[in-house]
Amino acid sequence: xxxxxxxxxxxxxxxxxxxxxxxxxxxxxxxxxxxxxxxxxxxxxxxxxxxxxxxxxxxxxxxxxxxxxxxxxxxxxxxxxxxxxxxxxxxxxxxxxxxxxxxxxxxxxxxxxxxxxxxxxxxxxxxxxxxxxxxxxxxxxxxxxxxxxxxxxxxxxxxxxxxxxxxxxxxxxxxxxxxxxxxxxxxxxxxxxxxxxxxxxxxxxxxxxxxxxxxxxxxxxxxxxxxxxxxxxxxxxxxxxxxxxxxx
Amino acid sequence: xxxxxxxxxxxxxxxxxxxxxxxxxxxxxxxxxxxxxxxxxxxxxxxxxxxxxxxxxxxxxxxxxxxxxxxxxxxxxxxxxxxxxxxxxxxxxxxxxxxxxxxxxxxxxxxxxxxxxxxxxxxxxxxxxxxxxxxxxxxxxxxxxxxxxxxxxxxxxxxxxxxxxxxxxxxxxxxxxxxxxxxxxxxxxxxxxxxxxxxxxxxxxxxxxxxxxxxxxxxxxxxxxxxxxxxxxxxxxxxxxxxxxxxxxxxxxxxxxxxxxxxxxx
Numbered sequence: 001x002x003x004x005x006x007x008x009x010x011x012x013x014x015x016x017x018x019x020x021x022x023x024x025x026x027x028x029x030x031x032x033x034x035x036x037x038x039x040x041x042x043x044x045x046x047x048x049x050x051x052x053x054x055x056x057x058x059x060x061x062x063x064x065x066x067x068x069x070x071x072x073x074x075x076x077x078x079x080x081x082x083x084x085x086x087x088x089x090x091x092x093x094x095x096x097x098x099x100x101x102x103x104x105x106x107x108x109x110x111x112x113x114x115x116x117x118x119x120x121x122x123x124x125x126x127x128x129x130x131x132x133x134x135x136x137x138x139x140x141x142x143x144x145x146x147x148x149x150x151x152x153x154x155x156x157x158x159x160x161x162x163x164x165x166x167x168x169x170x171x172x173x174x175x176x177x178x179x180x181x182x183x184x185x186x187x188x189x190x191x192x193x194x195x196x197x198x199x200x201x202x203x204x205x206x207x208x209x210x211x212x213x214x215x216x217x218x219x220x221x222x223x224x225x226x227x228x229x230x231x232x233x234x235x236x237x238x239x240x241x242x243x244x245x246x247x248x
Numbered sequence: 249x250x251x252x253x254x255x256x257x258x259x260x261x262x263x264x265x266x267x268x269x270x271x272x273x274x275x276x277x278x279x280x281x282x283x284x285x286x287x288x289x290x291x292x293x294x295x296x297x298x299x300x301x302x303x304x305x306x307x308x309x310x311x312x313x314x315x316x317x318x319x320x321x322x323x324x325x326x327x328x329x330x331x332x333x334x335x336x337x338x339x340x341x342x343x344x345x346x347x348x349x350x351x352x353x354x355x356x357x358x359x360x361x362x363x364x365x366x367x368x369x370x371x372x373x374x375x376x377x378x379x380x381x382x383x384x385x386x387x388x389x390x391x392x393x394x395x396x397x398x399x400x401x402x403x404x405x406x407x408x409x410x411x412x413x414x415x416x417x418x419x420x421x422x423x424x425x426x427x428x429x430x431x432x433x434x435x436x437x438x439x440x441x442x443x444x445x446x447x448x449x450x451x452x453x454x455x456x457x458x459x460x461x462x463x464x465x466x467x468x469x470x471x472x473x474x475x476x477x478x479x480x481x482x483x484x485x486x487x488x489x490x491x492x493x494x495x496x497x498x499x500x501x502x503x504x505x506x507x508x509x510x511x512x513x514x
Binding site: 053081100 | 280282396398405408411412413460461462463464
């Protein structure tokens with residue numbers, strides 16, 4: 001069957017970066033809900049940073065939406081960094097201000113916050129079910145609420161891809177379950193392609209359609225149900241590992 | 249009022265309030281980026297520039313500006329490239345520049361008194377040129393902050409996400425540190441190298457405790473800094489105290505009060 005390149009939103013071929021990423025090739029297609037798993041130091045976050053252009057790769061190729069990464073392609077990606085867990089408790093910033101930051105990159109230099117911006121912020125606040133937190137200081141929110149605010153920031157610009165780097169660090173179990181339900185809804189109802197780094201694959205194994213196992217190199221890229229008892233898990237973590245699933 | 253019969257006091261109020269507004273608004277970004285020591289390090293580097301200016305018979309103001317700007321770019325380069333810890337970089341520049349300034353001063357005793365003015369600031373030293381330079385600087389800072397406020401905020405809040413969204417974080421970081429270094433090199437003659445750091449950092453720290461958003465924090469910081477300058481100049485005039493030190497002590501009093509009255513978190 002001929003490959004439909006229009007459907008490939010992230011394409012990586014023979015990617016190398018120092019000793020951290022070695023000869024990684026993968027494809028993420030429009031509508032995918034993909035998880036990146038692997039041991040600490042295995043290169044998961046580095047791979048995300050390379051995709052986003054936060055670090056230059058040594059060799060290989062990265063294409064976003066079928067083209068070399070550019071400002072216009074980056075603007076179609078919403079990114080939630082590991083920063084949620086590292087948030088400065090003293091930083092005086094409101095929920096509305098945080099979400100507005102998601103609109104900044106697309107604005108001309110001299111533009112101010114417009115009525116349309118405020119409407120977009122209100123819309124995403126309602127979508128995330130945090131409209132009553134609009135004027136709250138971000139440091140006063142719970143881990144789960146902060147998580148929703150950061151996703152709202154990433155979504156306010158109406159991205160086609162949402163990339164999240166270990167978004168559940170420091171968040172309680174119930175908030176994690178709510179969070180995954182939210183991601184599933186964004187993927188299914190809004191057709192947003194989702195790629196995220198995680199350690200707790202067991203919670204969402206029923207929801208995702210692709211799992212990327214990274215330990216310096218890509219050890220597997222396939223249907224998550226195939227790795228329930230896969231030897232690749234053992235190879236990935238270097239111990240006798242098996243998946244424990246929490247169906248919800 | 250008697251205090252306003254003197255031209256030098258009117259100039260002091262004008263220059264002092266403008267510096268307070270500029271320094272405290274930039275200080276908000278410096279503080280939330282956890283780079284508070286930057287102002288002190290740049291102030292000491294500025295002092296070295298002044299000493300070299302006196303030694304070489306160049307204009308101390310210009311040599312101070314060139315030295316501070318250059319050093320700020322080196323500091324930012326080292327920070328961005330993760331060559332060293334940020335606080336270590338600042339500590340090295342602070343003590344190193346002070347050591348060099350002391351050696352230059354001890355080698356030539358002819359300008360000890362003049363350098364002393366830059367160390368602690370001198371209200372009577374303000375001339376018309378200073379007022380013009382500070383006004384121009386204020387306009388440049390206000391315009392730069394107006395245009396880039398949200399981008400500076402995004403970088404301070406989450407530099408990685410800002411960069412991933414396509415914002416030129418490298419350029420904006422250099423722009424911000426350049427503004428800070430210019431403000432410091434212009435201000436040390438009036439406020440003093442040892443005191444400008446307080447003017448930049450303390451109003452921001454007080455403001456952060458009472459506001460729920462960044463925009464109002466900046467407004468509060470400017471207000472606190474201006475009240476401190478006006479109050480400090482009045483007190484120093486009528487109590488015959490050094491003006492720069494009085495302003496900083498007043499800021500410290502406000503800081504202690506803010507700790508006592510800050511809203512409690514539950």
